[in-house]
Amino acid sequence: MAEQFQLRLADSFMLAPTVRHLSFERVDGQPLAFVPGQFLQVHFSYDDGKPTKRSYSVGTIGDGSSPVQRIEIAVSYVEGGAATKLLGGLEHGQAIDASGPYGRFCLMDGDQNKRYILIATGTGVTPYRAMLPQIETLLASRGCRVVLLYGARNETELLYGEEFDAFARKHEGFTFHPCFSRGPRPNPRPHDRLGYVQDMLAELEPRADEDIAYLCGNPNMVDASFAALKEHGLAVQHIRREKYISSR
């Protein structure tokens, strides 16, 4: 169930030229009961005092080395955006109002699919980062496969790429395909692809009887990938979607 709480900024860094990674702690010290894939909402007011809120997927909580729970988000710069201004300018130690967790974009226990196709662009990869521990269990217990197709314009904009690469090196059943829409990176890797993620789907040969797909991020990408997967015969209930639409 969603709770209201305050988050204090503990750490931050630029993940990419226009994406800031923010790591928070709850001011009340309570843990956030969170299922990987869910999001939180940041509550604030416009300059005229009108209250508003924005949603952000929770990346991961803690790295195991700290007794304090960390709540991490990745915020993409939006020109003229109100939350962009707030979160982009937040200084370490400052607190914001938030609530959560929300959402059902999660890996379901009941799924018995042989392959999970995870698709994202931009900060839409954040929920999959949160899911990595679950994916590890899934790969070990069920022997299924997981493919992550992640669209970015170039290597600089590939968020958490090294983490996904490291996970793929450790887990044979996990394949990470970065898809670059503006051309190859300087040192291309075997699983790199060129183009838009929705155009890579045919290569995966989606199968209605084996696959479940998750789509997260830019609404146009989500719609295009959804249409492509349906054309490949996937049933609507086997395609889960999280669109990063403005919640104003």
Ligand SMILES: Cc1cc2nc3c(=O)[nH]c(=O)nc-3n(C[C@H](O)[C@H](O)[C@H](O)COP(=O)(O)OP(=O)(O)OC[C@H]3O[C@@H](n4cnc5c(N)ncnc54)[C@H](O)[C@@H]3O)c2cc1C
């Ligand atoms: C479930 C969910 C999860 C989300 N998770 C994340 C996340 O993890 N990281 C993240 O960065 N965002 C995420 N978003 C989007 C986020 O909630 C905000 O919409 C986004 O940060 C813009 O807010 P803003 O206040 O800065 O811009 P606004 O003040 O809302 O918008 C300013 C202007 O930019 C336009 N605009 C708004 N959003 C975009 C956009 N994405 N691209 C181009 N133009 C835009 C608006 O139409 C408006 O003209 C998520 C959205 C949803 C619904």
